Amino acid sequence: MRRWLALVMTATTSLVLVALLVPLGLLIGTVAENAAVDRATDTAESVAAAVSALPPGELALTVEQVAASGGYPLTVFLPDGDVLGQAAPRSDAVRLASLGRSVTARAPGGTEVLVSVQSPSLGAVVVRVFVSEADLDRGVREAWLGLLVLGLALTALGIAVADRLARRVTTSITALAGVSHRLAAGDLTARASPEGPPEVRSVAAALNHLAGRIDELLAAEREAVADLSHRLRTPLTGLRLNAEALADPEEAAQIGARADELEQAVTSIINTTRRRAPAPRSCDATSVVTDRVRFWSVLAEDQNRLMDLDLPGEPLPVAVAPGELTACVDALLGNVFAHTPEGVPFGVRLTSGSQGGVLLVVTDAGPGFETELLERGSSGGDSTGLGLDIARRTAESSGGSLNVRAATGGGAVVEVSLGPPARP
Known part of the structure; x- marks a missing residue:
């Protein structure tokens, strides 16, 4: 665009300068020619006045003096054929002037100014002043050169101004393109700065509005997915418990496996959807854990499970996205309900950890499990074994760790163990 605008400015400026400077140059040439002819006419008229007033003997000396001071070749044609001053051919214009008419005519190499005068003693005398082409064009070339330099300077100035304006426009458009590429790459925090001409600023505002709208829609999608998770986990847990209570072990295992497959599919869909847009990498662990305990308390009450809660009253920030911590707590509490009999109590404790981190402890009075269950896909029963793996990955993503042990x-x-959020 910068090159295109520079070419447009060059063409426009050139046309304007040609339309202005060419007539001005022609006018300068005409003025210079008229000035030279006027000076020659003044010289010829001064000699004509001398012809009328001086006797023939003094006329030759006067002609020589005027020719020396005037700077132009001077010739006086007498009626008897004699010539005073510089020798010159008796042209048709001279013969016409001898009839009593003063004329200006073109001659080889320049212009001759002819003044006819009637001398009382000599008769019809013709005074001729010759102006060469060099005298007619004196100063014209210099003026044309000055106009050319002026035109080039104005053209260069116009190109510089056009390039500056074009750079301002193209810089703003390039910045808009960069923001759009960042948005396409998934960086929904990218925003355009309203800079440049009003039209570009309007496009930047529209792009920012679009980015904000996309962010809102994805946030609503994530909320819908989280709501779906909340709605499905409790029925799936109840279905798994009902399957385990069946008298036929084979049928119970088959239904439990189907429930586990469904929960795994739901978890995969939820995690995939959450990864479509970047979520904040920090949250208040107190708020998230309290909300999830409140959610699971309904099922705990239905199964006559006692809950031992030790939750702080102040915020505890951690370097984990809210959705990831929610999935972690749901996985741990879901394991309690899935792998312990009804009526078995459990506890949830949230405290400040070392170096500004947070420690989340989930305990139960069930049969316990082996440490090899930390491997993805391992389970003490017929479940998928994804719960502890989700908790482990959540802890490690924040710089923490997961520890499983048997209770006394x-x-x-x-x-x-969850790490603290990074300092800004």
């Missing part, structure tokens, strides 16, 4: 007196203890 029976049961299991799952300790999730």
